[in-house]
Amino acid sequence: MTERAFTPALGRLAPTRFYDPVIALMRERLWRALTAMHAAPRPEDVIVDVGCGTGSLALLLQRIEPRARIVGVDPDPDMLARARRKSVPGDAAPQWELGMGDALPQLLGTGSASTVVSSLVLHQCPLATKRAVLASMSAVLRPGGRLVIADYGRQRTALMRLAFRTVQLADGREDTQPQADGVLPELIREAGFREVREAEVVPTISGSVSVYTARRG
Numbered sequence: 001m002t003e004r005a006f007t008p009a010l011g012r013l014a015p016t017r018f019y020d021p022v023i024a025l026m027r028e029r030l031w032r033a034l035t036a037m038h039a040a041p042r043p044e045d046v047i048v049d050v051g052c053g054t055g056s057l058a059l060l061l062q063r064i065e066p067r068a069r070i071v072g073v074d075p076d077p078d079m080l081a082r083a084r085r086k087s088v089p090g091d092a093a094p095q096w097e098l099g100m101g102d103a104l105p106q107l108l109g110t111g112s113a114s115t116v117v118s119s120l121v122l123h124q125c126p127l128a129t130k131r132a133v134l135a136s137m138s139a140v141l142r143p144g145g146r147l148v149i150a151d152y153g154r155q156r157t158a159l160m161r162l163a164f165r166t167v168q169l170a171d172g173r174e175d176t177q178p179q180a181d182g183v184l185p186e187l188i189r190e191a192g193f194r195e196v197r198e199a200e201v202v203p204t205i206s207g208s209v210s211v212y213t214a215r216r217g
Contacts (some may be wrong), residue, residue: 023056023120026204032057034200034211035117035150041065045114048073048140049094050101050133051121055083058094061117066092071108073097102132104140111142119150120209123179124171130178134191141216147193153201153210154182164207184212192217 045068049058052072087093099107155161193214200211
């Protein structure tokens with residue numbers, strides 16, 4: 001994964017300027033709130049949002065705990081520009097960094113974060129890149145640090161598998177099918193995390209979004 005090769009936020013579905021309106025249709029407020037609940041930001045935390053996009057999750061975490069240091073990382077300059085514009089002047093604001101999810105230690109320092117969060121990123125990545133990003137997340141976390149990922153997981157019903165075809169049309173079947181088959185918990189464990197669990201499952205019009213939690217070993 002390099003700065004020259006990443007899948008745009010909406011894949012082939014629509015230009016990135018439509019990202020926020022489109023994602024709002026997918027029960028975003030619910031699964032983002034659940035992600036923030038499991039991240040449970042504290043004043044002394046350093047929380048890295050990998051693939052932060054337009055910054056919705058990073059900004060939510062900053063509102064919940066203004067004293068925490070929130071860092072949003074994304075490879076798309078346009079998305080980061082949109083994230084900056086969503087910050088409220090005078091309020092505590094996240095730090096926005098241009099970078100790839102598989103290069104977090106180089107960008108922020110090994111063992112520098114207490115929590116890593118990510119939403120709707122890994123389903124767009126090839127299997128090797130999923131592994132590389134998860135390894136990077138592990139490397140940037142302190143021992144015992146928390147991982148919270150909201151993304152498409154196992155599509156357990158015929159209705160959710162049908163709905164997920166929209167995502168596969170946008171992002172391609174090769175990268176998305178492993179997650180529909182439920183590969184993420186195994187990949188998270190392979191990256192050295194423990195206490196891996198699927199904490200939440202939220203059905204949406206584009207398939208079910210799962211919230212996974214884990215601790216760095």
